[in-house]
Amino acid sequence: MIEITHLCRVYGSLVAVNDVSLTIADGEIVAIVGTSGSGKTTLMRMINRLVEPSSGSIKIDGRDNREIPAEELRRGIGYAIQGHGLFPHKTVGENIATVPKLLKWDANRIKARVDELLKIFNLDPAIFRERMPHELSGGQQQRVGVARALAAEPPILLMDEPFGALDPIIRDKAQADLLEIQRRYGTTVVIVTHDMDEAMRLGTRIAVMDKGQLQQFATPAEIIAHPATPFVRELLESGDRALRLLSLRDVAELIEPGDAEGNPIDAATSLRSALAECLWSGRETLPITSEGRLIGRIRRSEIERAARFDNFEGAQR
Template sequence: MIRLEAITKLYPGAPRPAVDRLDIEMAEGTTTALIGPSGCGKTTTLRMINRMIEPSGGRLFIDGTDVTGLDPVLLRRRIGYVIQQIGLFPHQSVAENIATVPKLLGWPAATIAARVEELLTLVGLDPARFRDAMPHRLSGGQRQRVGVARALAADPPVMLMDEPFGAIDPIAREKLQDEFKEILRRVRKTIVMVTHDLDEAIKMGDRIAIMRDGRLVQHGSPDEILSEPADAFVEAFVGPDRALKRLSLRKVDDLLTPGEAAEAPAIGAGATQREALARLIDSGAAALNVRDAEGRILGHIDRTALLDRPETRR
């Protein structure tokens, strides 16, 4: 659990604080997405959590301990950190990069080697192929996977992610988001993620914190943010298509009608209702069959059932 109490950052000569008495609590095992306009204080907030930027005031608690007085170097060894530029050490192999913090903590070599194998497998990289590879030989997506593995290496309770998918091309980004969301669900860390992309925040975050001018404007679940914007700023920020965005939070499985629809296109189980609506509009069909991974039809969804939802009628 992370709790920020009146955390403030005022730079000398600045007309206003970069972060202004921020109060927020992030529950253990959840992902909180920090989002807002450029200059709103989200990245400063993230970096104050591991004290890469020192707060001007306030208190910061991690798992009930006030860490504002701890040695920042020791603190950072307990916090995983993933950045947009990935930041792998170019002169070190993949395995050496992942092993950075465990080595600093004095782990035995055999334990480190086993942890490297475990994490490469977790992030979908074959250890035999990638263990000894150098970073310049990897694609952007592969380097980002190694960056996540390195952040997880010492099994930290907290992970900070600063625009982790920002440098990845759009097609690879969506795939990585899906994969990392599953990874983070399995490892159960408390994640704080900075993003400028609302769709990414909705997809990745259990909670979204919207900031403006260094202050917290609204903090809630994606559905709460989209359905009940706190003010005109949040309403404008989430956009006029927030009803459609809410459909991305719902799965087609929730609307299944038994049986197969004749001459209907298909969509995979687990797809979002937003994806289903796009498929229906694109095909002009009145229904979609829903298939599992083996191709078996689980049922179908009707266009009318999808459109006759509170989300699409608001």
Template structure:
């Protein structure tokens, strides 16, 4: 869907992005992660030509992006940023309608789309449509920002630290929304973050950047279990590695299916990390597990969880 082929970008003679090659497949959730100044935002902005690259080629759907009209290209790609960038003198409905209006959608279709998106992002349409940005909380503004990026049903969604300014609870809720939207619509998403937990939670593929270059790319599990070098290992943190791995595995993977015990059950699709907290809360060694229909399907042993951690920490 998006292909970088030996791409470089210079600012005042300094490379912000150096000889970067990267393939982003259709329907994939890619997260660009790295320290501040590593070239993440520049990489993202080159995709919709907010920044023009100096060397190499970038292709979108097989065609070089230089061949597109920049405005037309941008309308096919939703873009959401941390500072939100809502127009302060426009209400929520008008903000969301920006791109559909540019595309000259019929009025009725735009109105229906606004309601649909507010619903998708958990904002009551009747209550929020007419509000102005200053009448919204930070989290609500972020939601409207994401709704606006999604408005014209873009083929690609580009997001630059879209949840950066939020408190942890609102951030987790919005992350869940994005995962749901991704699963529902199967859109290609590229998200920039410096937050490791966020990357692990959201990504199909993680691209770790440093100094304008890609250090490593792969699935979250690959980056955690098989870091390419010391930088990658340090970035994802040695000490918490076991716990982070637990967040990628589900109860269902460590289950003893032939056992049964009494007690308040946990769900099989919980992450092992969530299960770990439940063990700690309940001060127990074993937990009964039920499937999505609530039918008992086995027992999770604390010792298995710890053993799994040792096995993967080798």
């Protein structure tokens, strides 16, 4: 559990983070969302002490983070940033092995862990382990960045706009990967994003920041139903609500038995992406796969039905 209490960070006359209190439960994904300069990154970086608070405190599992030795903090908290931050002169395998090496894991354990992570992220170890970062696509580099952050199985993962540079389709896949990893390891994830749709898709709860202040900390459904301040309402209205509702839900929810023509989509894809695929390829139905196996199909008409707010509220109950 991460308990943030009356946290402030001041730069000269600027209050970057202003009296923020919130508690993040184990295994949650908390998305910090807000406009540029609202204090999202500063707030997150105080968790792993890349930034020191001016006042207030952060406790991790009951311990003040200032009392936790730097190495222990680094080991317990993975950190992934936009642009991946991979070491350009190290192979993919060496990049992922960075923290386990610091922790002096033995070579066999490191190799097993590197290969396990590469497989989880759909990168064949035999092909990718020895590659250099510049030999990967942007999406592959992003996955290696997250794999590296997860290498020592940290209970907490901090992510700063990790998917910001990815194109929408790859971004959707990267988000699905993150959800899968989170389910598998039960990692507590704090992710900074300026994209409300991404926050809605990933967050078990969303922290909305404006000018250093926490405007609302609530589930996506609560935020849609009851935006706490005019700013939150404005942020919500900045996109299309029907599409936002679809980005919250996975294809898996609307699977039906049967075949369909053309390229399949994964069951973890958002309904929003599935609709985009229907429209793009002119198909009324799409085949659905899970772990590479065909498991059914989805209908465009069902996706459109799910986009109606009434049905969304029904699905939440």
